[in-house]
Amino acid sequence: MQLEKHTLNNDFPEHKHTIRHLKMNDSHFAKQFDQYHDVNKEIHHIEEQNEAVSDDYLETLKKQRVILKDELFAQINATEKAL
Incomplete structure (x- = not known):
């Protein structure tokens, strides 16, 4: 199974110049x-390798990713509105 990569450039390709x-x-x-x-x-590593971690730990990481995103x-x- 191919896992989706959640890089900012993949998720927001229309903003790649602003991101850079x-x-x-x-x-x-x-x-x-x-x-x-x-x-x-x-x-991605945990999911790809099917690594044994607690559900709570993985959920915490996913929540952290959403907050950062x-x-x-x-x-x-x-930044784009200011231009």
Whole structure:
């Protein structure tokens, strides 16, 4: 089974230029971007390898990913509105 990759560029391809700009010019965005991708990578690894972890741990990671994605998307929208 092929797992969906939840990278920001995959999920928001229409915002790739803004994402790139923010990664290069906004240290807070860059830090959250890295955190998002670390969490996403861990979730993907757990699911891909069918690794034995508690349901609570996996759910916590998924909730963290959603929160980070929401915060990043809000920053992307705010930047685009300011332009």
